[in-house]
Amino acid sequence: MSRPILEVLHLTMRFGGLVAVDDLTFTAYADDVTAIIGPNGAGKTTVFNCLTGFYRPTAGQLTFHGHEGPVLLERLEGFRVPRHGLARTFQNIRLFGGMSVLENLVVAQHNRLMRASGYTLLGLFGAASYRRAEAEAVERAHFWLERTGLLERADRPAASLPYGEQRKLEIARALCAGPKLLCLDEPAAGLNPRETAELGELLLELRDRHGIAVLLIEHDMSLVMRIADHIVVLDYGRKIADGPPAEIKRDPAVIKAYLGETEEEELPPEVAADLAGSGGGG
Amino acid sequence: MAYFIQQLINGVALGMVYGLIAIGYSMVYGIIGMINFAHGEIYMIGAFVSIITFTLLGMLGLSWAPLALLLVLIVAIGVTSLYGWTVERIAYRPLRGSFRLAPLISAIGMSIFLQTYVQVAQGAKIKPLQPVVTGGFTFADASGFTVTISWIQILIVVLTLLLMVGFTWVIARTPLGRAQRACEQDLKMAALCGVDVDRTISLTFVIGAALAAVAGLMATLYYGVIDFFIGFLAGVKAFTAAVLGGIGSIPGAMLGGLVLGLAEAFWSGYFSIEYKDVAAFTILVLVLIFLPTGILGRPEVEKV
Amino acid sequence: MAAATGVLVPRLKDAGLAALVAAVLFLPILGMETVPGADGRLTLDFHFHIVVIGAAVVFAGRLAMLYLSRGRALRPSGRSGVVAEFVSRHGTWFGLAGLAFAIALPFLPFASRYTIDVATTIVIYVMLGWGLNIVVGLAGLLDLGYVAFYAVGAYSYALLAHWFGLGFWSCLPIAGLLAATAGVLLGFPVLRLRGDYLAIVTLGFGEIIRLVLINWHEVTGGPNGIADIPRPTFFGFPFTRSPAEGETPFHELFGLEFSTLHRVVFLYYLALALAMVTNLFVLRIRKLPIGRAWEALREDEIACKALGINPTNTKLTAFALGAMFGGFAGSFFATRQGFISPESFTFIESAIILAIVVLGGMGSQIGVVLAAAVIVLLPEVGREFETYRMLLFGAAMVLIMIWRPRGLLAHREPTLTLAGARGGGP
Incomplete structure (x- = not known):
């Protein structure tokens, strides 16, 4: 493993009574493409908003190893985050x-x-x-x-x-x-297969040629499995798995979160296909 | 003590008037998220229609006050509501989905237009009304100070309370109220669920204008004099009341109106009349800066 | 034929309904005018013919609209018109031609004291429009209290001259600075607010300043205002027939016959110079990072934050700079009139300046000139237009928002192009 670029420790975000992110801990590394996946409403975008200063986390520590050494993101005002080398995109462009x-x-x-x-x-x-x-x-x-x-x-x-x-x-x-770390919120949403493939190439190029780490939220499992070095899986605001794609694919908790407890016939075929047969990965 | 009670009574009556206007701001903001800057002028038009109808009835020889009041109330509500409807139809409806500031600019244009329109049609001079409802109760305390509750003040409070009850019933129990609450939550979704959004918004403006008409009538009776410019200040004060109470909330609008009416009455009673309007604007600025969600409003979470 | 009658009947019905609504709306307000009667009570003058005419106009107008739009509702057109694009593309040439005309104006055959006076007023409104355009057009902040800064500038000069005997030229920068400071002080607490709340707060501030000017008799002279404000000098040489001891008047300096016209022409050129400074400043700053950040903030504040732009500071600079130009214009106004009172700084004045910006096209420099000219000239064409002027502005503001929300002459040219910036195509 290489140097960490982002260390999230016990991140919790509450809106009134709703716990959007619950005690989340993970690390993203400088030479990696890290993906955060999870069903809709799992709290992925909330994590991004905490990282980039749009929300003030209820609890937790977010250490970012930026241009000027390590900083605690939760203490920064939103507009000060980018100058440390963290840039983001939005789900709705x-x-x-x-x-x-x-x-x-x-x-x-x-x-x-x-x-x-x-x-x-x-x-x-x-x-x-x-x-x-x-x-x-x-x-x-x-x-x-x-x-x-x-x-x-x-x-x-x-x-x-x-x-x-x-x-x-x-x-x-x-x-x-x-940026040193590029945070992308569902970058492949609405793209056609060719555009998605190009996006994958671009992200790998950023990692390999430009030394820019990538943190992405994505629903397109084939893309995630193909380019991610490291996947964090959220469900109802909690982390249920964390590891390389090959491991995630086999993780029973992940399968359960995506496919539900009951019979496998009910799942959308694409999801099942994505999860099961996305080939080489990483 | 008597003086205090007198200011309290004046403040409550004034607050009821502001509250009625404030509801119009609050409802419209709740549904389409715009400040209907022309709403103060709707109130002014309500006052003018009232005074014109009073004069007409007087010329026709109708002098029995209760009947005259009832007729004026009906005419004022009818005509002013139609103004509210027309303003929405012409100046706001075509702008849905336009850029952020467009509706507000359009509303400012509408406000200028209506104000000048009345000025041109009715002249710039103040319009006095012969007292229609006179008298009241007078109490004296031991030290010789007197407290007066006029019939007009009683009329204002009773009429406002009646309207509030009826109005709350409309919002809570009728299909219109349900449609309104749905639109408030999510305009697009409401439309997808078969709510006639255009009609609901139109009716919101009509109701707001009707309440403003009542406020205009009562202010005409209370002050006995109006001019084409009264809408501006009343509008600003009522908007302050709406924000203070929590914009989008109807009990909040009434509450904000009361607070503002009391503040104004006590300010002019104990400090200086000269700075009365400075006080109103200062409250406006302070409320917007420090309490933008108001007393009964919900905090807004920024959607990213 | 059948098809034609097929649309005709519903359209006639629609127009008839509109006329009916109009008749009900007009009947009390236009049809019955309240006038004071013999005994002091109000009576009514009836003008039913106006109601009938009004309803007929609405009927015809509605019918025409239905035919012209072929049943489609009038909607905002997203694209900017050909004219707007043409004017914008060749903005420099239009600008230079306009400037040449403005410079030559006092020497043109039709130029009289009156025309120069009117032209000076136009130029002042142009300057105010350009100043407000920074705030509204570029930064997208709706400021309904702009006239407050105009007032700060005017009173700064008047009071400094009155109490400390300072001249116009030393007061001008101070007045600008004070207005900018006022902008920062007012802006700082409110710029975090959402757009429409911001608009109302600025309106509140504008009114507070005016009411304080009215009520603070000791300093501001109350509603009577301040008179005998020193007139400007030609860099120290006064425009008087018989100057004070030791001063050389302007006409002697140049060996001219004394004429009161000198001062009028000088004031005109002074206004023109101030306006041109404003214009150059705005054109220049638009192409600087701060100018682009203003526009970016107007487009999407959240995206700006995510790119490291400090929204509060950026808005504050727009507010302060806009206020500064308002302040300059204000002190010019004071020295030109020689007398100021709170009357000149009402909300309606703010609304007029806003109307100039909105009608001209938010962000468009030439549009502001045209709009200012129309707005000032309208009441000059005939005094009867004076009252109707505001009626037309109000209606125009609504129509512009519906028909062309970015203003009549709003076509945006990028502040830099790839080809232009890299010297030759990619």
């Missing part, structure tokens, strides 16, 4: 729809550019240092546009892109923020 694709990617580099523009003052007078920084930002955007195949779309309004490309754009935007 959240783009700046009226702005162009390129602008979306440049906004993602806001803090770096803000510093370069002397908090606007230097920028107003067109300082050369700011122009350089902006050119670099465009280069970085260009790079990720190329990786995600969106180069042709750079100057189009983000909202005019088809659904699959919007998903890609959101990932590219998160990458432009310069």
Whole structure:
């Protein structure tokens, strides 16, 4: 095992009487694609929202080994989380729809550019240092546009892109923020098989070539089994399994959570197929 | 002590008026999540229709107050409700699904339009009404201070309470109330379940306008004078009441109205009348900043 | 033929119903005007013909609408119009042509004292519109109390001049700074609120400031306001016939005949210069990270947080900068009028500035100019339009939201393009 990048200890999140996440402990590693799976309503997105500062956890400790050494995420205000190197996407895509694709990617580099523009003052007078920084930002955007195949779309309004490309754009935007850990909330939802395959390739490339760890929530079991190095399974806010895909597939608790207690005939065929026969994995 | 009780009585009467207007804000916000900025003008129109009808009846020689009141009430409610319906139909319905600020901007436009419309049609001068309901009970305490409860104040309280009872019944027991509560939870889902969302929203505006009309009538009787500008301040105060009570909650709107009415009565009674409106706006600002969910409201969880 | 009558009857019914509703709505308000009678009691003047005409207009209008829209309801059109796109693409040329016209205006044959005065008023509203556009158009924060900052600027100058004898040029930056500070102070507690609550709170603040100005007699002169505010000088050279001891008046400096027109023209150019500074600033800042962050916040605040943008600070800068330009405009207003009172800073003034921004197109610089011109010129065309002006604005605001929610001239060009930024195509 390599270095940990994210250590979640006893995370609990309550909304009034509802316990959305219950005493969750797991570790994500720097060279891994980690997947969080579980039935709908298992608390996966809540975990993400706790990590990225949108919710304040009721209890627990979230250590992130970011750009500036370890930080406790639960103590950070939401907007401070990204600068430590944690970027995320959303289940229901959240783009700046009226702005162009390129602008979306440049906004993602806001803090770096803000510093370069002397908090606007230097920028107003067109300082050369700011122009350089902006050119670099465009280069970085260009790079990720190329990786995600969106180069042709750079100057189009983000909202005019088809659904699959919007998903890609959101990932590219998160990458432009310069993360060490990329958190993706159901990135394959609504993608066709070809797009899903491309997404898988991209995530593996991030891990292998760019040293970016990935934490993803996903329902597409074939994708998860194929690319994840490590899977955490949640059910009703509790962790019921944690391990490599091969182990997870055989785990009786997981099978029970997904398939229910009773006869196996009742399950949706795709789920059964995904769970049983997703081939090589990892 | 007598002075205190007098302010209390004035405050309750005032609070009832604010509460009635506040319900209109609260219901609309509950269902479609917009601030109906023009609602204050609906109240103003209610007051104008009342004063016009009173004058008309006077010219026709009808002088028996109870009958005149009843007729005015019916006409005011009828016409003002139609205004409420029309405003929703023209200015808000086409905007469902538009960008975030569109309905509010449209509502501001509507508010300016209605205000100027009445100013142009009826003139900018204040309109005095000859007292229709006079007299009341007077009590004196040992020190010689007197406390007066006027018939108008009694009328305001009784009418408001009656309306509240009827209204609560509508919300709790009728199909309309059920549809309204469903829309409040989830507009799309309600539509999928066969609720006629357009009709429900229209009726919400109609009910809100009807209550505002009653408030307009009572304010006309209470103050004896109105002009085209009264809707702005009354609207702001009633909106404050709605937020204070917890926007979306109908008992909350009444409660907020009472708190605001009492605050205003005591402020003008004990501090200065000059700063009365400053006080109202200050309460508005403080409530929005520190108590945006209100007394009876539910906290909102940000959906990510 | 049968098909035509097939749609005709329901449409006639629909229009008839609309006319009936209109008649009921108009009958008391338009048809019966309350007027004071002989004994002080109200009586009614009847104008039933207006009700009939109104209902007929509604009938015809509704019928026309049904035919034009062919049964479809009027819905917001998502795409921006060809005209808007054209104007936006060639914005620089339109802007330069407009500017050239504005500079030449005082020397054009039809220019009189009156036209220059009106033009100055237009320019001031343009400046206010551009200032508010930062807040509403770029950052997407609905500010209903913008006039408060205008008031802060005006009173700052008036009071500083009155109590400390400061001149216009030293007061201008102070007034801007004070207005910006007011923006920060007011903004800080409220910018966390949701959009519509924010709008109402700013309205509340605007009214509080106005009411304080009315009631705080000792300092602000109460409802009577402040008179004898010093007029501006041409960088120290006053526009007077006979200046005080040791001062050289403007006309002597340039060896001209004295004319009261000099000051009017100077004020006009001063306003134009202030407005152009605002314009350049806005055009420039739109292309800086802070400007893009404003727009991003308008589009999606949650996504902004997830990208590390501090929403409160970002909104606060928009609020403060918008307020600053309001403050500049305010102190210009004070020096131009020589007299200010709380009357000038009512909610309706905020609404007019907002209407300019909304009608012109949120975020569109040229749209604001056109809207400001229309709004100022309308009552000048005929005094009878004065009252109808607000009627038209109100109606226009509603119609614009329905028909073209982003404003008449809202077509957004990206702040940078890949081709442009990398010098040649990809």
